[in-house]
Amino acid sequence: MFKTHKQKKNSSLTPIKKYDLSSDESSDCAASTKAPAPKVELPKTLNERKQKAEELEVLKRKEVEELEKRMRKELEELEARKQKTAELEDWMRKEAKEEEDRIQQKEAEELAMQQLLDAELREIERQQKEIEEKEHQKFNLKVEKLVALINQPRDDAVDEVVEPEPSVAFGQVFSGEKSGAGVSHENVLPAPELIPLRTLVEGGDMIIDATSSSTNKVLVRYQVASQVLWSASRVFRRMFGPESQFKEAVDVRRAERGYGPAVIPLYDEPEVLELIFNTLHHHNDKLPDTIPFERMVEIAVICDKYELQCALRFVAEMWSRPLWSIDAGYEDWLLISWVFGYEDKFTQVSKELIKRSEWKAGIGLVFGNCKGDWGTMLSDATPEAVISKPLNSPECHGWLFKCL
Amino acid sequence: MVVQVLIMCVDKIAELRELHVNQLSKHIEKLKADRCGRQCQPLFCRFSKEECDALQLGHLILIMSKLDLEREGFRYQNVQTIYNTVCTTKELFFVKCSCKVASESHSECSWVPDLKEYVQGVWDNVRGLNFADFPSRRVARVGVY
Numbered sequence: 001m002f003k004t005h006k007q008k009k010n011s012s013l014t015p016i017k018k019y020d021l022s023s024d025e026s027s028d029c030a031a032s033t034k035a036p037a038p039k040v041e042l043p044k045t046l047n048e049r050k051q052k053a054e055e056l057e058v059l060k061r062k063e064v065e066e067l068e069k070r071m072r073k074e075l076e077e078l079e080a081r082k083q084k085t086a087e088l089e090d091w092m093r094k095e096a097k098e099e100e101d102r103i104q105q106k107e108a109e110e111l112a113m114q115q116l117l118d119a120e121l122r123e124i125e126r127q128q129k130e131i132e133e134k135e136h137q138k139f140n141l142k143v144e145k146l147v148a149l150i151n152q153p154r155d156d157a158v159d160e161v162v163e164p165e166p167s168v169a170f171g172q173v174f175s176g177e178k179s180g181a182g183v184s185h186e187n188v189l190p191a192p193e194l195i196p197l198r199t200l201v202e203g204g205d206m207i208i209d210a211t212s213s214s215t216n217k218v219l220v221r222y223q224v225a226s227q228v229l230w231s232a233s234r235v236f237r238r239m240f241g242p243e244s245q246f247k248e249a250v251d252v253r254r255a256e257r258g259y260g261p262a263v264i265p266l267y268d269e270p271e272v273l274e275l276i277f278n279t280l281h282h283h284n285d286k287l288p289d290t291i292p293f294e295r296m297v298e299i300a301v302i303c304d305k306y307e308l309q310c311a312l313r314f315v316a317e318m319w320s321r322p323l324w325s326i327d328a329g330y331e332d333w334l335l336i337s338w339v340f341g342y343e344d345k346f347t348q349v350s351k352e353l354i355k356r357s358e359w360k361a362g363i364g365l366v367f368g369n370c371k372g373d374w375g376t377m378l379s380d381a382t383p384e385a386v387i388s389k390p391l392n393s394p395e396c397h398g399w400l401f402k403c404l
Numbered sequence: 405m406v407v408q409v410l411i412m413c414v415d416k417i418a419e420l421r422e423l424h425v426n427q428l429s430k431h432i433e434k435l436k437a438d439r440c441g442r443q444c445q446p447l448f449c450r451f452s453k454e455e456c457d458a459l460q461l462g463h464l465i466l467i468m469s470k471l472d473l474e475r476e477g478f479r480y481q482n483v484q485t486i487y488n489t490v491c492t493t494k495e496l497f498f499v500k501c502s503c504k505v506a507s508e509s510h511s512e513c514s515w516v517p518d519l520k521e522y523v524q525g526v527w528d529n530v531r532g533l534n535f536a537d538f539p540s541r542r543v544a545r546v547g548v549y
Contacts, residue, residue, distance in 0.1 A: 304409075338409050343535050350413065351532030354420045358482035365418050 148260055198274065199223040200281045205255040206240070207263045208277070210270035220270040222277055223261065226252045232280050232311035240264070268305075272298045276308060279315050287315065293323050297332045300339040309340055316340050326352045412540075416533055424483050424526050431522045432473060435464060435515050456513050464515050483530060490523040 195218050197207075206226040209218040230237040240248040240262070251262030266273060272295065278286045291299075296319055303309050303316070320336060326349055334353065337346035360366050439461040468474050471489050473481070535541050 334413055335410065338413070338541075341535075347532035347534055349532070350417060351530055353417050354424070354530055354532070355484045355487075355527075356482055357417060357421050358485070359480050365414065365421070 145260070195219070195221050197221045197223060200277050200283065201225040201228075205252060205261050207261045208273065209263060209265040210273050211265040211267050213267040218265065220274070222273065224277055224281065226255075226262070228280050229277075233306045233308050235306045268302055269298055271295075272302055275299065276302060276312065279312055280308075289318075290322060291319050293330065293332070296320055296323055296336060300332075300336045304339045313340065328356070409538075409541075412538055413533065416537060420530075420533075421483065424530060425481065425486070427526055428473075428483075428486055428523060432464075432468060432519065435519065436461065439464070439515070460513060460515055483527065487523055487527045491520050491527075 195209075198220060200222055201224055204223040204225045206224050206229070208222045208224055210220045210222065211218050226236075226240055230239070230241040238244060239246060240252045242249075248262060248264050251264075255262045275287065275291075275295075276299065278284075296316075299312070299316065299319075303312055309316075317340070320340070320342075323330075324333070324345065326333070331349070331353060333345060333349040337343070337349060357365050439457055473486065473489070
């Protein structure tokens with residue numbers, strides 16, 4: 001009988017018991033099945049025995065083959081299961097990593113949000129603190145005012161007229177047009193005893209605070225009579241005259257009833273204001289005989305602002321007469337002569353300017369023979385808008401006044 | 405108020421300055437054009453010399469170039485400078501030349517007296533501004549004066 005190579009191999013792996021044709025065979029067989037051996041009729045002839053043996057051999061081989069097949073199948077299944085398990089592990093690892101990333105991102109977002117909330121909270125706290133401080137300052141000021149009122153003797157403790165609380169101050173309405181006055185400066189007011197007070201009228205019903213427009217600080221205080229001011233100026237009349245309904249006017253009316261002088265800030269040069277107030281209050285002994293040209297220009301600017309030309313006409317004439325010149329550096333006479341109505345001087349100075357003005361590339365029309373490249377025309381008292389506006393305007397000639 | 409006033413004033417000043425400078429510029433151009441257009445009839449030379457006119461024209465061009473009083477240069481000059489340059493500079497005259505053609509004195513054929521007279525006229529006619537030039541002023545000042 002021939003065996004294939006595979007069969008040989010298998011047979012070597014699982015040795016097949018060969019039937020011993022000897023007498024012990026039956027007992028051996030019986031032991032392997034462990035069952036009561038049926039009565040098998042043993043082949044009698046040698047050929048039959050051989051045939052039987054071969055059949056048994058074939059049967060055995062088939063069984064082995066089946067066993068091998070089953071084992072191979074199980075092995076494959078095991079392999080597949082292993083692969084699936086690996087894939088599952090990969091997927092789980094991936095998921096875990098993603099989950100970890102998500103958690104980290106969420107944590108970072110939460111942290112950022114927390115920081116933002118903290119910053120907002122801090123800002124709100126700061127604002128609250130500022131508001132509280134302001135309120136506190138206001139309260140203190142009110143207390144101070146009340147204390148002052150209580151301490152002040154009141155002769156006319158007559159009928160209490162309840163003045164309506166005005167919501168608008170003159171300066172808030174006319175700040176761009178005529179004056180920077182009247183804007184509340186309560187928050188920046190230093191302690192009153194630190195600011196020098198110059199009394200022009202003893203017991204005057206108004207205190208003018210000469211306030212620096214840049215720092216908003218009160219430089220000097222002038223105690224004046226409001227009636228003197230509003231009778232000299234239309235602007236002051238509108239601000240706190242008898243017909244006015246502005247806050248300043250209400251304050252003045254309260255002052256008349258013994259509530260202490262009304263306080264009004266004016267954003268002008270204190271020394272110029274002092275000259276003007278002294279003039280208006282007829283304090284002629286306090287007026288200088290001469291003033292420098294620059295001061296005269298400042299007076300002209302303030303007179304134009306508050307329409308005080310008429311009231312200051314004669315004093316202005318006295319001061320300006322010795323200053324008259326059409327030389328370079330006196331171009332501001334154009335402004336002075338315009339404000340105070342000196343037409344002949346206006347004509348002369350404008351004639352000189354026509355002759356002397358020249359065109360400079362990149363700058364425009366310039367005046368005078370100033371040391372620098374630019375001519376002079378206006379003093380520092382002139383509003384910034386005068387200097388900057390024409391240069392910004394494309395259709396304008398582009399003129400400059402300032403001297404370097 | 406001051407702002408508007410000054411803007412108005414300076415605009416008027418610029419306008420008048422330009423007017424006078426343009427008058428002078430145009431006159432110089434006219435002087436050149438007159439002498440350029442009459443080559444065949446030398447009307448400007450008292451000896452009727454064509455060369456004289458040509459010399460005067462060249463002199464005019466040269467001087468104008470030297471003094472920066474040409475068309476573009478005028479834009480940047482002021483009236484006072486132009487007046488001082490033209491009316492007070494004595495060397496402006498082209499009096500005599502050593503060459504044969506211009507051996508005679510041609511000072512009376514020069515364009516200089518004409519220009520001087522014109523510049524003087526413009527200078528004398530410069531007028532200043534009046535309050536009447538600003539109608540808004542009267543409206544604004546009612547009640548003050």
